Amino acid sequence: MPEGHTIHRLAADHRKRFVGTTLQVRSPQGRFADGAEQLDGQTLLDVEAWGKHLFYRWERGEILHIHLGLYGKFRPHRAPLPEPQGQVRLRAWNETHGFDLNGPNQCELIGESTRTDIVGRLGEDPLRPDADPERLWDRVRRSRAAIGRLLLDQSVVAGVGNVYRAEVLFLHGLHPERPARTLSRDEFDALWETLKRLMKLGVRYNRIITVDAAEFGKTPSRLTRDERLLVYKRAECRRCRSTIEDWELGARTIYACPTCQPLQEA
DNA sequence: CGATTATGATTAA
DNA sequence: TAATCCTAATCGC
Numbered sequence: 001m002p003e004g005h006t007i008h009r010l011a012a013d014h015r016k017r018f019v020g021t022t023l024q025v026r027s028p029q030g031r032f033a034d035g036a037e038q039l040d041g042q043t044l045l046d047v048e049a050w051g052k053h054l055f056y057r058w059e060r061g062e063i064l065h066i067h068l069g070l071y072g073k074f075r076p077h078r079a080p081l082p083e084p085q086g087q088v089r090l091r092a093w094n095e096t097h098g099f100d101l102n103g104p105n106q107c108e109l110i111g112e113s114t115r116t117d118i119v120g121r122l123g124e125d126p127l128r129p130d131a132d133p134e135r136l137w138d139r140v141r142r143s144r145a146a147i148g149r150l151l152l153d154q155s156v157v158a159g160v161g162n163v164y165r166a167e168v169l170f171l172h173g174l175h176p177e178r179p180a181r182t183l184s185r186d187e188f189d190a191l192w193e194t195l196k197r198l199m200k201l202g203v204r205y206n207r208i209i210t211v212d213a214a215e216f217g218k219t220p221s222r223l224t225r226d227e228r229l230l231v232y233k234r235a236e237c238r239r240c241r242s243t244i245e246d247w248e249l250g251a252r253t254i255y256a257c258p259t260c261q262p263l264q265e266a
Numbered sequence: 267c268g269a270t271t272a273t274g275a276t277t278a279a
Numbered sequence: 280t281a282a283t284c285c286t287a288a289t290c291g292c
Contacts, residue, residue, distance in 0.1 A: 003273050052274075070274045071286045087286065103286040105274065154275080161273050208273075232273085251280085252274085270290075278282075 002068040004052055004159020005202030008127045010074055011049035012203070014056075014099070018044050021094040028084040028091055028100075035109045036090060038062060051122045051158025055115055062109045065118065069105025122158040126195040127203065133192050140180045140188055147183060148176030149250040160195065163232045164202075166255045167210040168194055170231040175263040176254045211238075231255045 022043045027036040045057040056064035066072075075085070077098045084091065090101040101107065110118075123139070124131040139156055140147075150156050151165040160168075169176050172191055174183075183191070202208050205220050209228045213220040216227055231237070234244050237257040246255045 006273080068274080069285060070272060072274090073286080089285090105276095105285060152274095163273050267292090268290105269292100271288085272286100274285100276283085279280085 002052060002070075002072060003161030003164055003199075003202070003208065004049075004125065004127055005199050005208065006206070007052050007054055007068070007159065008049040008199075009203045009206050011047045011054060013076070015047045017097050018092070018094060019046060020044070023092045023094050024098075025090070025092045028088040032089050032107050035064070035107070038109060039064065039092075050119055050128065051125050051154055052161070053118060053122070061111075063111065063115050065106060065108050065110045065115065066101065066104050067106040069103070071102075072104035073102045075100045075102070121155055123154060123156040125158040126192065126199050127159055133189075136192070137185070137188055140183060143180040145180055146177045146249065147174060147180045148178075148254050150180050152250045152252060157195075159199065162252045162254075163208050163229070164195070164198065164210075165252075166232045167208070167230055168198065170255075170257060170261060171210065173261055175261045176249055176256050177263060231257060 020043065022041060023039070024041070025036045025039040027033045039058055039062065043059045045059060048055040052067060054066040056066070058064070077093070077100065079093055079096050079098055081091065081093055081098045084100060086102050088100045088102055089104060089107050092098055124133065124136040136157065140150065143150055148165060148169060151160050151168070152162065168191060171194055172187065174187070198210055201220070207228065209220050209223060210230050211223070211228060213223055216223060231244055232255050234255065236242070237244055237260060240257065240259045242257050242259040244255050245258050246253050248254070
């Protein structure tokens with residue numbers, strides 16, 4: 001489930017549990033054997049999340065860069081760790097806790113300049129306090145591309161994935177194909193605020209929730225999988241009962257309600 | 267047990 | 280636009 005909220009939650013969890021401690025590091029699968037050997041026995045100094053990227057800083061200066069891609073997964077463990085499950089690229093643990101990392105798109109040791117390059121190619125991350133909405137607005141108002149495309153472009157907005165894209169556009173009644181530059185400043189501001197609010201909620205509950213839990217008479221953590229989303233992969237619109245449409249946009253499947261998200265201004 | 271699918275992204279053509 | 284990479288869960292037979 002790796003959209004930006006997952007990454008920021010991971011960073012917070014790992015910061016709390018592992019920063020300042022000395023870690024044993026291995027690569028049970030062997031594909032990160034050299035890196036694991038370099039990190040083994042080092043103290044972790046910091047964990048940073050930026051968009052869908054994670055950066056782990058170590059005492060000797062190496063930076064561990066991880067990108068989960070579509071399937072990457074961290075599994076938390078208590079010490080002693082269980083037998084590795086599946087293809088474990090990276091395993092690390094301290095006296096009390098540890099984790100396994102399976103199937104990441106990227107898992108590499110880099111230096112400061114490479115980190116700067118990676119971060120330099122990323123757009124505004126709604127979950128970062130240093131995000132600059134003015135810079136984003138500037139991009140949006142000049143772009144001929146569809147808003148549904150821009151939201152997935154990591155060099156424009158960092159951390160938003162296919163689920164948040166569909167959900168946020170639905171919440172604001174925006175058709176995914178609407179050219180970005182036709183958005184009003186108010187529409188943009190509202191979109192940005194929703195992105196920040198929902199992704200923070202996502203970090204808190206470690207899952208994407210875009211509905212109002214109160215309407216189900218529940219706390220957010222008690223919502224079932226079927227209740228959490230408004231349009232993504234749904235058959236029928238929760239608001240108007242129209243059949244949800246889906247098509248390809250930006251190499252991914254977009255979902256939208258033809259009634260609640262008209263292409264023309266109402 | 268094989269096919270299918272997935273909340274991602276890059277590279278080649 | 281297509282091919283490719285990375286892994287696990289689910290579904291149909």
